[in-house]
Amino acid sequence: MFQLYPEMLPSSVRIDIISRLSDDSPWKKDGFPFVIGDCTRIFLRFEIVTIQKELARVNVSVTFVNATLEGNYLEIIPNLTIWKVLDLNLTTMTYFDNGTPIGKATLFINPSDPPRPGKVLFRLEGLSREINVSVGNVTYSAYGNSTVLTYYRPFRPPHIGITTRRFYFSEAGKNWSISGGGREEYTYDFLTGVMIAGTFSHSTELMALGVFGIDSMDRRIRGKSEDGVWPDGIKLYDTNIAFPDEGDSSPPDNPWRYYLYSGILALMASLLVRWWNNGHR
Template sequence: MKKSLAFFIVFLIASTAFLLPLQASTVPYWFKEGTYIKYAMKMPYNPEKNEVNIFMIWPRLLPKDAYNRIKEVYEGDAGLFKIDNRSIISLFVTGDSHLTFEIFNVTNETALVRVTLEMNNVSVRPGVTLPRLVLSKVLHLNLSNMMYYEEDGTPIGPPMFFINPTHPPKKGDYLLTPAFLKKYGLRGNDIVVTNVSFTWMEDKILHTHYRDFIPPYLFVESKGAYIIDDLTTGESHSVLIELIYEPDTGILITTIFADMTSELTSLGVIGAIALDRVNSRKLKKIIDEGKDDREWWAQGFNLYDTNIKLPDYGSGRSPSTPAKYFFALSLVILAVIFLWTERRRKR
């Protein structure tokens, strides 16, 4: 009995030592000053008529400089069009779009994240096209609860561009808080996680502009909610969010749909009908060639550039961080069962 107890104590200490580093930090190892991640939705040089991306904008959320520029172009000199802060503006984009995250001013408790959405060849209204439009804001991230906050203390929601690999999102978690939506007059359902899975494209290589990825992937989804996009008429649209993460680092590989997320909605985006049209053409080609059973092209905002050192999988892959965590935890549980069984047997 003494030997069993000694074995259990040693095993528990060793297991706890392994688990503590995983539990101690709420941010991944790469989250530090100067880190950047850039995503792209590329357009062909000569897009077809139907190859256009649409971003639905809630004017009240726009950065001030972007609001003024859009207002000037949208309303024009004739004054035939007026921005109504109670309804959306649709931006029609026929050029490349880039979404960039830059981390700075990192302390033990907080960090600043600069979020920039750059769109090229943007039609604000019929007959008026901007060669380039940039939406950019600096968001305050609380590292203890992984929540963005506005300067007045209003919680926005968790980051989209990464998750904590040891504590992935779970069903019911808010992607945007009710307090934030209410503040800006956005009415509708709660926008929460409805599905989390490690089985998305489980047998397929995923191609992005930056590099290829291999499974498993962490799939996070929100569907079923709606948001009113015209407070005068009551018109609304459904909200669909599908995000794919690399489970070892926790970084976002690609969006599938990203109608409303903390960062994009903070810039004014409350809906999107948008694809990486270059990758969509590549995907169509591999589907036509019958290769889609083993590979896939990311069609949303997919990884384009970063200074994060990503894992080199080689010919295979070790268990992801969450898998390692739960494996270690299961060993501790087995040790407890072993001790309990030994005590019963001795009796």
Template sequence: MERRFKNQKWTVRVIKTSPAFFIFLLLSPQASAFTPPSWFKNGTYVTYAIFPGEGEDEKGFNLLLPSLMPPKDIIKFRPYVGDYIKHDALFDVDTYGPTFLTIRLYNVTNSSALVNITLEFRNATLGRSKPIKSLTLSRTLLLNLTDGYYYLNGTRIGMPSFFISTSNLPPKGKIFLNCKPLRERAFACNDLKVSNVSFESKKTVITFVKKFHPPQVKVSLGTLSLTTTKHGNLALTGISWTIYDFDTGLAISLDTITSPEFIALGIICPSTYNHYSAEMNKKLDFSKEYWPYGFVLYETNIQFPKEETGRAPDTPLKYYLILGITLLITSLIRRLRK
């Protein structure tokens, strides 16, 4: 993989090495425990956005289930979809304007944090309603910093999608979304799990905050199959992924079929196609850079390393890479001497 800075370029070439290096990583205290990033503190916020395209028919489609919605928000929605709420039937929110997902941290301790999740729909319609200027859903989840999972009413519902621990990348098979709340409501579905973690080293990712040069970390998820007839006919199948900044572990693009954050808001199937990104990508050299097609990083108070300094990213992964290179060089020197 390759990383570019102003007037500087560094490259890491991955080759075979001895099992001792991997044993070291497994036994390392940094690699064996969930450790949130340094920016994970009270007052931190991050906002992601989806913008419509120029076409009149390019709307977003979001499917909600009343019994999963925050109780205080049901009151706001009742005048528009009262019958759906009464029968706990799936209903849709069509969006013709932007959608903003904002995540805020507070009450952060060594063992837990409260994570407020707010989703705002602009210029949206509910059922046959006239366009509504703004509709919001909001809920606060407990994030256990010991195991790295969200809890809602005592139930573990999944891992946060907006960041990863760069010192402990999620392993293949780890549960990203526990679908127990859905199965309890007559949905047939499997848990959504991590299927692969890889490094993206070819393209620059463009967001409203900044350009993120490679490498980035890509967490791919397995297939989610979800069906129900009790709440209205629904059959949903799909795969998804999230792109993370290598330096900070922050998600810079959310392109998931669903997530613990969305389920906690009552959204079974969010609209994650970004028409604005699609239009912008037509104007770019897509082989070198692109706008993500999902929720794009829009605003945050997180400070990113200054690339013009030419310094390597200050993360535990950097030290693992340096250690790995050192061990490889030592091993090669020993072989040459033999």
């Protein structure tokens, strides 16, 4: 399941989404703040377009495969893609959309200077009350001494883990109500700061695209094995980032400088994260 916030969707996507809604849609009929949909797969992707000094242009996109929208479940959209180009300050790791700061990067961090406890990562949009999602805990021992297994490859310890503070929201209208919250968990490669796994419904990148929330539980494969631990949520699926040797335990002074030296960004480095939200392949 996923929830779209039409007010923040790119205009062309918003027009297309609204045109597909039936008159029975809660968003149309009852004034529900979000458009609810379902799908079989979700692809979250980012591409570094250009870098000039401390500013990167990042193309962030999410694709919902075999998507259906509320009130119109007979129409299947093979690939519903939402994308936007954002500016990323590489010193503060803050995204900007048309000059307005919108939150800290959550798909990747500076491993030498991760967000500190209390730091606001992003704000949930579409609610009547302001809800800020902030860092609760940062650890360099996420998953302990276990190897984290992903679709791309295993990642041996240590891993950087960021857990948010607990947050809650509750809204109600004449014929609708919505509530949620909890804590978000993000796990990163120790040397590069690339997200390798996560259990979360919200992130800066998703909110910037107009995606209020998603079901990130991977019901295809999870749990422990003799080789390590399969996280419950999303897992790194593919990337063309050249990871350093696992024997090297010293993170680079600047992860972006490391990527530049490796030549990856010149080829438009991309991270593809994939998860299944209902067991289909």
